[in-house]
Amino acid sequence: MSSLQLYSPTDLNDALRFLEHDGRNAAVIASGTDLLPRMKRRQISPSILVDISSFTEDLRYIHQSDGTIRLGALTTVTDLLESPMFYGRLSIIREAATLFGAPQVRNVATVGGNICSAASSEDLIPVFMALDAKLKLASARGERTVPLRDFVVGKRQTAMEPSEILTEVSFSPPGGHSWTAYEKLGRRNMLILAMVNEALSLTLEDDLQTIHSARLALNRVSGKIPALAVRTGNFLEGKRATDQTIAQAQKVLASELSLTSDFRGSGEYRTEVAQVYLRRLVERCTRQIGGPS
Amino acid sequence: MAQRAITINVNGTEHPVQVDAPDRLIDVLRDQLNLKSVKEGCSTGDCGICAVLVDGKLVNSCLMLAAQCDGRRVTTLEGLLEDQTMKRLQGSFIANNAAQCGFCTPAMLMASWDLARHSAEPSSEEIKVAISGILCRCTGYYQIIDSIREGCEKGGR
Secondary structure (H helix, E strand, O other), X not given: OOOOEEEOOOOHHHHHHHHHHHOOOEEEEOOOOOHHHHHHOOOOOOOEEEEOOOOHHHHOOEEEEOOEEEEEOOOEHHHHHHOOOOOHHHHHHHHHHHOOOOHHHHOXXXXXXXXXXXXXXXXXXHHHHHOOOEEEEEEOOEEEEEEXXXXXXXXXXEOOOOOOEEEEEEXXXXXXXXXXXXXXXXXXXXXXXXXXXXXXXXXXXXXXXXXXXXXXXEEEEEOOEEEEOHHHHHHHOOOEOOHHHHHHHHHHHHHHOEOOOEOOEOHXXXXXXXXXXXXXXXXXXXHHHOOOO | OOOEEEEEEEOOEEEEEEEOOOOXXXXXXXXXXXXXXXXXXXXXXOOOOOEEEEOOEEEEHHHOEHHHHOOOEEEOHHHHOXXXXXXXXXXXXXXXXXXXXXXXXHHHHHHHHHHHHHOOOOOHHHHHHHOOOOOOOOOOHHHHHHHHHHHHHOOOO
């Protein structure tokens, strides 16, 4: 890292202008909890870091307005835990934040950084995918909004241009007969990268029996890429939330997943756990909504 | 390569320092300010031995660039030696033999102090969460957990 340089822009526009003109071999750094270890391991070697960590006034917020919750990209995981917003139907966010890293990491790690890291171990990606979150990407040429489901295009690869900065994550909180739930498995409880990480947002019809919609997201669906399990979600829709439906959905999920093995666990084991979690998630959601037990 | 001048408030004193871009907070604390309670273990955020407080929040000083701490307030164990809560915690660590090799002890004390500020009677579960980011390689966790519980209790808040 000896030739590394650091640029500390005065504001977001300055950062965007810099990336537009000198962005080649640059990396945006917020808290650095993911970036610095990767640089240390020489997995990436940017020649210049653009430090946006001081833009907390503009990019660290949790707002709700017009039925949309907006999180500034520099919102920390501890901010999520301390917010009164993430209880009830949105306790999925608290659950994931509680199991995220350890206190020292939660205190600085940002929502935007976790999403931009785009690895299969990022705890927040499946959660925000289940919530159908949208991302606001800013560049010197303007802003655009991308659904999170289209954002992660490969292992640690995103749809973001090198000249862009993620500024905001937004989603509509589920209403009516809806609930959300999250499960994470690692080899220990704390400070662990997930082997399986699974989030569900479930809505029932007025009869509280039939599944209106189901959005299921996992840290890995194919290979090492976090994504929605679209086929499993589609399968559940319109069916009654019975034991039998869940058993069938588990089979659909197993056929939808193509998971490889690594030192954290085998593909077979991950698939098995993902199926068990699917049952738990559906049951937890329906129980909370007051549907079939 | 250009150095930059920054000012960090460490343990209540403003320290103007010169840093290079790759310098981390731990480098400044240990090498420039000679604060050796801050240990370097894994350098990748896994072991937490380098934990200090930045603006009152516990962080890993190996994962923070020094330049990002310009104008911020850093507290290390050296800055808490006269603090009553810290003295109590140190006393109970000694009484319970909670330091084996001692390498993780400063970080354990920082995490304990941070917990004691927020919780007068923490449960074992809360204590475990508070120190979950700090690896004791001697695996003497039970003595540490007992020490923290006693140290917090004696606060009598």
